[in-house]
Amino acid sequence: MGMEKALTQQEPSLTITQVSQITRLSADTLRYYEKAGLIERVGRTTGNQRRYASADLAWLEFLLRLRETGMSIDDMKRFARLRAAGDTTISDRIAILRDHSDGLAEHIRALQQNALALDDKINHYEQLLNTQQKEVRP
Amino acid sequence: MGMEKALTQQEPSLTITQVSQITRLSADTLRYYEKAGLIERVGRTTGNQRRYASADLAWLEFLLRLRETGMSIDDMKRFARLRAAGDTTISDRIAILRDHSDGLAEHIRALQQNALALDDKINHYEQLLNTQQKEVRP
DNA sequence: CCTTGACTTGGAGTGCACTCCAAGTTTTAG
DNA sequence: CTAAAACTTGGAGTGCACTCCAAGTCAAGG
Known part of the structure; x- marks a missing residue:
């Protein structure tokens, strides 16, 4: 067909x-x-x-x-x-994409980790800011 | 203290x-x-x-x-x-980090989208590969 | 037909984030 | 004290992924 x-x-x-x-x-x-x-x-x-x-x-x-x-x-x-x-290279192409996909998954994980740490840092700064304001206006 | x-x-x-x-x-x-x-x-x-x-x-x-x-x-x-x-710049620093964090979240979302599409592509290639094998050895 | 804007090429130039180098000084192990 | 390894500086060089340029050709509307 x-x-x-x-x-x-x-x-x-x-x-x-x-x-x-x-x-x-x-x-x-x-x-x-x-x-x-x-x-x-x-x-x-x-x-x-x-x-x-x-x-x-x-x-x-x-x-x-x-x-x-x-x-x-x-x-x-x-x-x-x-x-x-051509078509005889399909398994090679799959291999490349799998590899890339694995690296990407790893990369995303790392970014998520870093995002968490960044947000911690932001919270930390916010607390500092709070403390400052209390000191200025007790 | x-x-x-x-x-x-x-x-x-x-x-x-x-x-x-x-x-x-x-x-x-x-x-x-x-x-x-x-x-x-x-x-x-x-x-x-x-x-x-x-x-x-x-x-x-x-x-x-x-x-x-x-x-x-x-x-x-x-x-x-x-x-x-020094300490008077903390709110500016928070602003930068928030901005960066927002961009990062967006970036992660985009990567996840792309990761899904990539995996689709891989599946597609795998089906092609299957079809090929059937044709060669029917 | 003519003009204006879109397109062509090869090659040079740009910006970023390093990376390397040469020539000399300092530290450290023995 | 000495030799080897580690360090210093200013500046040049690299690799990547574009981006820009000049000089010319082509396409589309009136």
């Missing part, structure tokens, strides 16, 4: 500025990502201007997630290379 | 290498932090070598928490300046 490609071949085709607005990545960053190999070369008009398809956008959004969770450009490159290499 | 200062005036006095080992900050970074004004000038031996007191260490550990939760050096500087300016 191979799925047919689509009913409408009308691909969205967004300009770099539009994609920039959607993803909050600057147009410069979008070009940089492409040059760096994070994105496969996106389609062009006859005049060589970029036109992004919805698949490009979805991939960008996934990259953004990786970036926001602290993955380096280099690691994203590795992942992108595997993706470009 | 003012507490007396201490019974033993024997301050710990750690070398830069010892503090480096304890804090996991390189000796270079410790000097950099001092130059940058994150740490007040620490005590020196007659020969001008740094000797850190336990108060210095406690402050460093607090800075580390700020750093690990994503505070910039510049913001840490601001905080350090307030601290150095």
Whole structure:
């Protein structure tokens, strides 16, 4: 039962500025990502201007997630290379994502710890402030 | 009832290498932090070598928490300046910490969101992998 | 057709947070 | 006292992830 490609071949085709607005990545960053190999070369008009398809956008959004969770450009490159290499790399990709996910979980735990300690510090300062006020106006 | 200062005036006095080992900050970074004004000038031996007191260490550990939760050096500087300016700046310091804490909570929420999405992606890949294996060995 | 704004490229420049270096001085173990 | 290890300084260098630039080409509205 191979799925047919689509009913409408009308691909969205967004300009770099539009994609920039959607993803909050600057147009410069979008070009940089492409040059760096994070994105496969996106389609062009006859005049060589970029036109992004919805698949490009979805991939960008996934990259953004990786970036926001602290993955380096280099690691994203590795992942992108595997993706470009096709279906035989899926288990490698899973391995990378699992690894990243584990690190992320650990990172979140550490942040929560630090958040608690910070709030303690704030409480401590608040007590100090209280004491001060009593001393000034006894 | 003012507490007396201490019974033993024997301050710990750690070398830069010892503090480096304890804090996991390189000796270079410790000097950099001092130059940058994150740490007040620490005590020196007659020969001008740094000797850190336990108060210095406690402050460093607090800075580390700020750093690990994503505070910039510049913001840490601001905080350090307030601290150095004395007790009248406590409410300002509270304001900074509250702000930072709020941002941190938000950041943690975003990371958790992303972690969920990542795990979805992993599951998706695992299903793909399953499908592949069935196709190869039907 | 023409103008205005959007887009192209390669490459240089930026900001942050360190990190390294050279040349000299101090501390410490024996 | 001596040799080796640890420390000092000012300043230069690094790596990352963009960000900006110049000079030119292309697209879309009137």
